[in-house]
Amino acid sequence: MLKTFPKGGIHPPENKITSGRPIRRLPAPKVVYVPIAQHIGIPAEIIVDRKDxxxxxxxxxxxxxxxxxxxxxxxxxxxxxLDMVVDTRGYKKQCIVIRTDPKDPANEDLPEEMLKTEIAMAPEEIRQRISDFGIVGLGGATFPSHVKLSVKEDQIDCLVVNGVECEPYLTADHRLMLEKSQQILVGIRILMRALGVTRAIIGIENNKCDAIDLFRKEVAGNDGIQIAALQVKYPQGGEKQLIRALLGREVPKxxxxxxxxVVVHNVGTVYAVYQAVQHNRPLTERVVTVTGKSLQDPSNFWVRxxxxxxxxLEAVGGVPENTRKIVSGGPMMGKALKSTDVPVTKGTSGILVIPEGEASRGEPRNCIRCGECVNVCPMxxxxxxxxxxxxxxxxEKAAQEDILTCIECGSCSYVCPSHRPLLDYIRFGKSISRQLATKTAQQ
Known part of the structure; x- marks a missing residue:
């Protein structure tokens, strides 16, 4: 029987319409807008100036x-x-604007590099390289990856690699696993060395059988790396849900x-680690799925x-006339965009174009106490x-009821028969609760 997490979960339509589309490389844009806060934590400090x-x-x-x-x-x-530019969440953030030099050959597509399997760096050198080269979690949370590797000796016994990609429509990780499987496996070995562990598990949902079969073939004879097929259930890709499904361990509240x-890394992050350690490449590009039922040519792209x-959007044929909403991310956890002029960041996994007939919310009504939101909550x-x-x-009462443990998966809003904006209010409540907790801690 396929593994999964025990509490809650839902089965929204998968709509993985770009799973068979190979990753294409988008040409370098004329201008890039690079935010300095593309990660959880303290924003970076600008060290360049205008005209540099x-x-x-x-x-x-x-x-x-x-x-x-x-x-x-x-x-x-x-x-x-150096300007303030609206990001994918609708907030103005400090940004470095760079005009691309069309004559510089560095802006052209580079030839495919040879696979490098030998790992020469010591654990401390790997951690420093990952820090220096700006590697963060590419599954959406954008947590600085070197922090996860800065653990006490013998504190970790297993590396979990997240290849679930349970969010409907998105296929960036799926395509990366199919096209860069060998590099990802080297990246896993790099992280295992940095953590000092001998065991790694790659969790992949069973709707990606081609990726499961490919990795099982690649790791044959390697006792240290295990491939685990998982039941298709959202939000299987949440860290706590994935650990529970694969190892039966319950991360405390x-x-x-x-x-x-356990340390968990997304497959995109693992590939970025490979590029940094083996080829001296910092994180300057990522795979982004651009998708939607009404698009002319939905695809996966390497994007700077x-x-x-x-x-x-121009690369997939433009925005159709019947478009109601454009979302950064997937339909469950993504954020609707106010403008298409916002830049791709390290955390941009996909762009979803939703037509008129599928974007409207039902009229909110009174709660009927059906309990469906409780049944599906994975937390x-x-x-x-x-x-x-x-x-x-x-x-304060909401904090006592563990509002801060919500992972914002949106399962509750999805199943509510009264169309209550549950997640919207919970997100707001979380932000206020965090502010109050910070204020209390500083007193």
Missing amino acids: KVTVGQVIARSGGFVSSNIHSPVAGTVTK NGLPMDVG IGTPISDL GLEPHLLMNLTEKGMY
């Missing part, structure tokens, strides 16, 4: 602290301004995977960080209660 010439991979913003990350130039060109001896999303919470407490401004 920059090269591909040059550090343009330096890590602002331990939980922070360097930012590198994705193109060769000239810094034209408000705890971290390392509390149960800072590329305007409008360039991606065992009571979403209806958390929404009510937030509505009434009872934030």
Whole structure:
């Protein structure tokens, strides 16, 4: 029987319409807009100025602290301004604007590099390289990867590699696993060396049988790396849900995977680690799925960080006339965009174009106490209660009811027959609860 997590979960339509589309490389844009806050933690500090010439991979913003990350130039060109630019969440963030030099050969597509399997670096050198080269979690959370590797000796016994990609429509990780399987396996061995572990598990949902078969073939005879096929259930890709499914370990409330001896990395992150350690390449590009039922040519792309999303949409035939909403990410956890001029960041996994008939929400009605939101919550919470407490401004009580443990998967809103905006209120309640907790801690 296929493994899965025991609490809650849903089965939304998969709509993986780009799973058979190979990754294409998007040409370097004329201008890139590179935010300095593309990760959880302290924003990076800008170290370039207007009119400066920059090269591909040059550090343009330096890590602002331990939980922070360097930012590198994705193109060769000239810094034209340091400006405030709206990000995918609709907030203005400080940004480095670079005009690409069309004559510089570094902006052209590079030839495919030879596979390098021999790992020469010591664990401390690997951790430093990952920090220096700006590697963060590419599954969406964008947590600086070197922090996860800075653990006490013997604290970790297993590396979990997240190849689940349970969010509907998105196929960036799936295609990366199919096209870069050998590099990902080397990246896993690099991370195993950095952590000092001899065991790794790659978790992949069973709707990606081609990836499961490919990896099983690649790891044949390697006792240290295991491939685990998982039941298709959302949100299987959540760290706590994945650890529970693969290892049967329960991460404590408000705890971290390392509390149960595990470090989790997304397959995209693992590939970025391979590129950094084996080929001296900082994180300046990533795979992005551009998809939607009404698009002319939905595809997966290698995209340079800072590329305007409008360039991606143009590459798939433009925005159809019947479009109601454009989402950064997937339909469950993604954020609707106010403009297509916002840039791709390290955390941009996909762009979803939703037509008129599928984007409208039902009219919210009174809660009928059916309990469906409770049944599907993978964290065992009571979403209806958390929404009510937030509505009434009872934030301390909401915190007592564990609102901060919500992973914002959206399962509750998806199943609510009264179309209650549960997740919207819970997100707001979480933000206020965090502010209150920070204020209390500082007193």
